[in-house]
Amino acid sequence: xxxxxxxxxxxxxxxxxxxxxxxxxxxxxxxxxxxxxxxxxxxxxxxxxxxxxxxxxxxxxxxxxxxxxxxxxxxxxxxxxxxxxxxxxxxxxxxxxxxxxxxxxxxxxxxxxxxxxxxxxxxxxxxxxxxxxxxxxxxxxxxxxxxxxxxxxxxxxxxxxxxxxxxxxxxxxxxxxxxxxxxxxxxxxxxxxxxxxxxxxxxxxxxxxxxxxxxxxxxxxxxxxxxxxxxxxxxxxxxxxxxxxxxxxxxxxxxxxxxxxxxxxxxxxxxxxxxxxxxxxxxxxxxxxxxxxxxxxxxxxxxxxxxxxxxxxxxxxxxxxx
Amino acid sequence: xxxxxxxxxxxxxxxxxxxxxxxxxxxxxxxxxxxxxxxxxxxxxxxxxxxxxxxxxxxxxxxxxxxxxxxxxxxxxxxxxxxxxxxxxxxxxxxxxxxxxxxxxxxxxxxxxxxxxxxxxxxxxxxxxxxxxxxxxxxxxxxxxxxxxxxxxxxxxxxxxxxxxxxxxxxxxxxxxx
Numbered sequence: 345x346x347x348x349x350x351x352x353x354x355x356x357x358x359x360x361x362x363x364x365x366x367x368x369x370x371x372x373x374x375x376x377x378x379x380x381x382x383x384x385x386x387x388x389x390x391x392x393x394x395x396x397x398x399x400x401x402x403x404x405x406x407x408x409x410x411x412x413x414x415x416x417x418x419x420x421x422x423x424x425x426x427x428x429x430x431x432x433x434x435x436x437x438x439x440x441x442x443x444x445x446x447x448x449x450x451x452x453x454x455x456x457x458x459x460x461x462x463x464x465x466x467x468x469x470x471x472x473x474x475x476x477x478x479x480x481x482x483x484x485x486x487x488x489x490x491x492x493x494x495x496x497x498x499x500x501x502x503x504x505x506x507x508x509x510x511x512x513x514x515x516x517x518x519x520x521x522x523x524x525x526x527x528x529x530x531x532x533x534x535x536x537x538x539x540x541x542x543x544x545x546x547x548x549x550x551x552x553x554x555x556x557x558x559x560x561x562x563x564x565x566x567x568x569x570x571x572x573x574x575x576x577x578x579x580x581x582x583x584x585x586x587x588x589x590x591x592x593x594x595x596x597x598x599x600x601x602x603x604x605x606x607x608x609x610x611x612x613x614x615x616x617x618x619x620x621x622x623x624x625x626x627x628x629x630x631x632x633x634x635x636x637x638x639x640x641x642x643x644x645x646x647x648x649x650x651x652x653x654x655x656x657x658x659x660x661x662x663x664x665x666x
Numbered sequence: 667x668x669x670x671x672x673x674x675x676x677x678x679x680x681x682x683x684x685x686x687x688x689x690x691x692x693x694x695x696x697x698x699x700x701x702x703x704x705x706x707x708x709x710x711x712x713x714x715x716x717x718x719x720x721x722x723x724x725x726x727x728x729x730x731x732x733x734x735x736x737x738x739x740x741x742x743x744x745x746x747x748x749x750x751x752x753x754x755x756x757x758x759x760x761x762x763x764x765x766x767x768x769x770x771x772x773x774x775x776x777x778x779x780x781x782x783x784x785x786x787x788x789x790x791x792x793x794x795x796x797x798x799x800x801x802x803x804x805x806x807x808x809x810x811x812x813x814x815x816x817x818x819x820x821x822x823x824x825x826x827x828x829x830x831x832x833x834x835x836x837x838x839x840x841x842x843x844x
Contacts, residue, residue, distance in 0.1 A: 591757050614783070
């Protein structure tokens with residue numbers, strides 16, 4: 345009975361996927377992938393209609409998610425299992441598991457077969473083969489590393505050391521730490537400008553954002569935001585910055601040139617991660633406690649609607665469909 | 667001998683200094699609320715001073731504050747059952763009657779939570795009464811991948827739930843008695 349039921353579920357999922365693939369062929373709208381850490385799943389949303397296309401079972405505790413540069417593959421960390429799930433954007437029904445040592449958390453795909461992954465318990469930035477899961481390198485960084493971003497223009501990886509109050513800057517080719525830059529208190533989330541010239545660092549405990557020059561590593565400035573900023577994203581044209589404040593339940597929109605806040609939007613309870621569509625038209629915010637997504641106008645930051653997503657949603661990423 | 671003892675003491679300190687700011691484990695949720703037959707202003711007056719937790723939570727032996735009701739203000743909460751932890755205010759809104767705070771210094775042996783962020787809010791309820799909500803996003807005491815039963819997710823949820831429920835129950839009794 346159990347087998348038959350799951351067989352039907354699989355068929356249903358496949359049917360959903362075929363439908364979505366057809367729609368995508370016409371619309372080619374980007375897909376939004378959201379991890380649900382409590383449910384052990386990844387939810388796939390069509391950003392043209394903001395409707396759910398599929399729910400993929402990926403095993404316990406999926407936390408952060410990243411897309412390969414073209415969006416073909418999605419990578420999901422399971423810090424409590426020592427695992428990375430690989431989702432093929434063209435074959436959503438068949439996630440693959442890579443078992444890795446330690447406690448993988450934040451990650452970024454270099455697009456050359458390598459993943460840069462923080463290991464938050466072992467204070468490492470690890471470099472993992474995205475096909476086989478083989479450990480290519482383990483680089484010592486600061487304490488409790490969280491998110492990882494890449495600036496391919498300068499061949500640099502940036503890691504937020506949450507308990508080190510610093511950013512480790514790693515050479516993507518030589519795989520060594522080039523610099524450790526002090527920022528605010530408890531840096532967690534990172535974003536790189538599309539031109540690769542700036543790195544934005546959200547400091548959870550000092551409630552501010554540090555703006556670093558990606559090459560000189562000088563601090564452009566520090567901007568005060570709301571309480572406990574847990575998410576940061578840049579608009580695709582680089583002109584606007586979105587900061588999600590978990591304790592305040594708000595999103596700040598900042599002008600990237602002046603670093604002045606242009607808007608503060610109230611969202612759901614305990615918001616955390618945020619992602620912006622490639623055309624800049626919409627931004628999506630996970631409201632962790634209220635179990636929904638706030639959809640914001642990507643230009644103004646105004647809230648357009650909320651989508652039910654379920655309790656435990658944690659990480660999200662936007663990727664081109666297929 | 668003395669040197670050895672000093673060394674052992676410091677080694678023990680190092681072992682105790684586990685990372686407080688977890689992010690790998692799955693965060694857990696506690697949401698408690700209570701309906702009180704008293705005006706929101708009355709209820710808010712009872713809870714508004716961050717360091718007066720002792721006045722309305724029977725599990726608390728003392729709550730001594732520094733910095734008042736401003737962001738950055740702290741309270742040291744000593745439990746009747748032993749142990750103490752420190753909370754730090756992030757956001758305080760007298761007009762809308764809520765405050766948000768976080769666990770700044772845990773005491774995982776006395777209260778098995780390594781970190782939480784929490785909000786207490788008083789809202790108008792039906793018939794001139796109040797609705798008080800107290801919620802938290804929290805991480806278990808042992809943030810490693812093999813926690814014991816006393817330091818796992820459930821232990822953390824149970825501890826915070828009991829703490830919130832005891833406080834809200836006492837608050838209701840006090841506010842309705844006035």
